[in-house]
Amino acid sequence: MVNTINVTGRQALNIRIPQISYASTAPELSDNTRYDFFSRVVPPDSYQAQAMLDIVTAMGWNYVSTLASEGNYGESGVEAFVQISRESGGVCIAQSLKIPREPRPGEFDKIVLRLLETSNARAVIMFANEDDIRRILDAAKRHNLTGHFLWVGSDSWGSKSSPVVQQERVAEGAVTILPKRASVDAFDRYFKSRSLSNNRRNVWFAEFWEENFGCKLGMHGKRPGSPKKCTGLEKVGRDSIYEQEGKVQFVMDAVYAMAHALHQMHRDVCAGYPGLCPRMANVDGKELLAHIRAVSFNGSAGTPVTFNENGDAPGRYDIFQYQINNRSTAEYKVIGHWTNHLFLNMEALQWTTGDSSLPLSVCSMPCRTGERKKVVKGVPCCWHCERCEGYHFQATEFTCELCPYEKRPDKNRTGCQLIPIIKLEWHSPWALLPVFISVLGILATTFVIITFVRYHDTPIVRASGREMSYVLLTGIFLCYIITFPMISAPDLVVCSFRRIFLGLGMCFSNAALLTKTNRIHRIFEQGKKAVTAPRFISPASQLVITFSLISVQLLGVLVWFAADPPHTFVDYGEQRTQDPENARGVLKCDISDLSLICSLGYSILLMVTCTVYAIKTRSVPETFNEAKPIGFTMYTTCIIWLAFIPIFFGTAQSAERMYIQTATLTVSLSLSASVSLGMLYMPKVYIIIFHPEQNVPKRKRSFKAIVTAATMTSKLSQLAAERPNGEVKTELCEGMEASDSREQGAKNLKGSSITATRAQNLSDTLDRGVRQKETVCSPVSVSSVTDNIPSPVNQSDTGIESCTISLIGSLTETL
Structure with a gap:
């Protein structure tokens, strides 16, 4: 390795002489601005x-330790590895860790134990000299760590045997790297032919001879104390172990590179001039460098x-x-090679x-699918795995995102x-x-309608108010039939x-029902004021009133259709459970709770109003025009809908909201209809079917006469508390006489054109009027009831009550 300080010294002295190194691998020498x-x-x-980092990455190791011998080679190599790994991620x-130049006893044991502190980092990147490598392996062996560490050695380890002598087991599996090279056979032949006699020009050859053969050359030998004397006839490769030095190829290539550069420079500068031309006598370093870089x-x-x-x-590495x-x-x-890749x-x-x-040599195990990595701060290769919860999914390796x-x-x-979607x-x-409830109700309602149609002209059917009964039965039938659209799959x-x-x-x-109770109330309220029938109490008037009330509901529906045309939608919020596996979208009609309240609100208003009238007419005679059955019907219906409200709106947060609300609404409608059907019509149907003897006419009376009698009864009751008994009877009889006279005059005017049947009916009406008059006005009728009453005041009241009962008996059969 060329010493960096020497190169720096030459640069400082400005000696512009190109240099070609055959062994120096220090990364800083690549800085072209300095060297x-x-x-x-x-x-x-x-x-x-870079090659070692690629090896580590290919092995799947992302958590490693580094170990360097103190000095330029080890520290520079580790620094380059750390920098490249940081840049690439x-x-x-x-x-x-660093191995000191002069390690103290136990230093290598401490290093091994420190490496063991991060036990997950099994891979150890080593830029160390041969001796340090051997001593590290020996320390690992002493601590029974054979097979634990995964050694990755640089070219200082390469394929050398000296670092692993007697450390084979602990070094097993080590991956090493070495610049790509080959053995030069010509050099082997040349070097094996060298001897002391033909290689005198190499002043270090004698020392090599002694070292290689373990002998001493004469008195001036370099191996004092060696018992063996060199003969000079030893032969390299025959009398000693010979292995070509790994750098021979690079030494030869460096020499040839300089030779090729000088040769090319001679051709360019001297242009065929034999030998050294004057221009090359003083070689410019920069010019020579250009030729070197171009070889x-x-x-x-x-x-x-x-x-x-x-x-x-x-x-190029093996x-x-x-x-x-x-x-x-x-x-x-050899397990691979590296040439940029x-x-x-x-x-x-x-x-x-x-x-x-x-x-494995990883800080953290890979996360399972559906888990994101939560990286430990400052250590991007270490993380905790967190599952994507709720409606989140694993979008990337490190993030969870919410699903639409x-x-x-x-x-x-x-x-x-x-x-x-459900x-x-x-x-x-x-x-x-x-x-099930709806089907039973539909069958029962159909049976009642058929019975009423079949016995259309019988007294019970007529007394029930046929026109209003059919309207009421239509409403009952619709309450049952709504169950089917409520359960059917929503569409337009x-x-x-x-x-x-x-x-x-x-x-x-x-x-x-409201129209019926209102009529009863008005009839008896009118009787308190005058002995005349109130207006709009005929069947035709009742139908007009009823359908006027119904038209308000229909008008509201039409406005609803115009403002918000019906359509379906999928409600993903109703059954959006905490566990997404149970989440469901509910296919619905666009009927919100507010729309439902508005749709049913008008009907509930009618129900409440009808209940108020039922309470007001609760004191009328028991058999008068279904007053009390209507009252019981309304009370029960109110209870049903009072129970409906908390059940329906109390399940707003339930996962089964759709099922509960639909079932509650349909059952409430069916129960309301069943109450009306059972209390108002089933007793009548029972009499019609099982007791036909009770379904026969007793007397025929005109509607006007009956209403007049009812108003008179109410009037009579009002006057009883204000006037003596005789005055009440006298006034009442005078009123009836005037009424009878008016009826007789009307009959006389029409006498010429009426039929025999009509004449008979009129005759019966006249007879009935006389009997009513006798019953009300006869002193006998009063006295017969009051004979046993001790108080005169009570006698007057009791006589009036007896008269009222007699009139109510007539009213019941007609109304």
């Missing part, structure tokens, strides 16, 4: 460091000899591994385990996949119960049906 006249036929250690240095020839080993702009030879074969003999085996025969590798599987809202991580969390299936338990048609019929069934039912 511009320096060239070499061996590659610098920077190439060697991927390899981290666990420790950088290109095949060297002594057959490899090209060239220089780059910095005077460096191209990097890669060896120290292996022990089956016969327990150790040898260096690495070629490594991985199948030729052999380790202490006896197989070709690569040992409609997607979830795949099984390995290396990408995203669409979240499955809907309420017909076979689901959440659908089977509502459908289904969503449209949901919007239309969601609140329409309840609206039909509640509007009909």
Whole structure:
């Protein structure tokens, strides 16, 4: 190795003489600004460091330690390796240790133990001299660390046997590097032919002779105390072990490079002049350097000899591994080469385990799929593995990213996949119960409608108010039928049906019931003011009122359609569970909770209003126009919907929200319809089917007469508390006489054109009016009830109550 200080001295003295080195590999000599006249036929250690880094990378080792002998060679080589590894990334240095020039006893044991502190960094990059290498191996052997460390040696180790003598097992598997070279056979022939007589010009040859043959040349020999005297007839290679020095090729190439440069310079400068021309007498160093850098020839080993702009030879290395074969003999085996790029025969590798599987030298084990690396600060090759949680997937080696809202991580969390889309299936338990109740309700409603149609003219059907009954039964039927669009797979048609019929069934039912209770209330309220019938109580008027109320619901639906046309969407938030595996997108109609409240709100308003009227009419006679059954129906319906609200809106955060809300809504509608059907119509159907003897007419009365009687009853009750009994009866009888006279006048005007049947009906009405009058006005009817009453005041009240009961009996059969 050329001493860098000597080169620097020449530069300082400004001696511009080109130099060609055959062994110097120090990286700083590549600095052309400082050592511009320096060239070499061996590659610098920077190439060697790059080749060693490529080897480490190919082995999959990313956590290594470095070990250097103190001095220019070792420290420069490690520095080059560290710098290149830092620039390229991927390899981290666990420790950088230095072997002192004059190590103290136990120094190598301390170094080995320090290397063991980072036990994961099994690979050790060594830029050390032969003696240091041998002593490190010996220390590792003493500490029973055979097979633990993975040695990567520089060209100072190369394929030499001296560092591994008696350390074969601990050195097994070591990977070493050596500039590519070949043995020069011509030199072997020449050197083996040298003797003391034909090589006198080499002043060091005599010393070599003594050293090589272990003898002493005369009195002035260089080996004092040697018992053997050299004869001079010894022969190199015959009487001693001979191995060609590895640098012979580079020495010859350096000489030839200078010769080729001078020869080319002579041709260019002297132009055919024989011998040394005057112009070459004073050679300009810069001009000679240009010719040196331009040479290109095949060297002594057959490899090209060239220089780059910095005077460096191209990097060409052979890669060896120290292996022990089956016969327990150790040898260096070529496993690859490096010429700007690495070629490594991985199948030729052999380790202490006896197989070709690569040992590990890593700080952290590779993360599994779906895990990201969280790098330890300052040590990029060491990390902790963190799993990508929730809806995150492994985007890169170091990052997790959130999947789009409609997607979830795949099984390995290396990408995203669409979240499955679900809907309420017909076979689901959440659908089977509502459908079962709905089917039973539809069958029951159909049976009631058929029964009412068949017995259309019977007293019970007529007394129920046929027109309003059919409206109410239509609403009940719609409440049952809405179950099917609510469970069907959402599409444009289904969503449209949901919007239309969601609140329409309840609206039909509640509007009909409200109209009925309102009529009853107005009839009895009117009786408190006058003995006349209130307005708009005929069946036609009731139908107009009912459909007016229903039209408000239909108008709201039309506005809803215009403002927000129906469509479907997929709700990924409803079943977005913490575990993405259970996440589902729910196919829905665009009916929000607010829209649902608005759709059902009007029907609920009608229900509440109807309930208020039912409470107000709770005191009417028991059999009057279904007042009490309607009241019980409304009370029960209110309880159902009061239970519906917390169940429906209390499941907003549930993973099964769709199922619970759909089932709750449909069952609530079906139960409301069932209550109305059971309380209002099932008793009537029972009488019609099983007790037809009770479904016969008793008397025929005009609607006006009945209403008049009802208003009179209410009036009578009001006056009872204000006037004596006789005055009440007198006033009441006078009112009835006036009413009867008006009815008689009307009959006389129409007498010429009425039919016989109509005449009979009118006659019955007149008879009934007389009987009503007698019943109300006869002192007997009052006294018969009041004979046993001790107080006169109570007698008056009891007589009025008896009169009221008699009138209500007539009202029940007609209304």
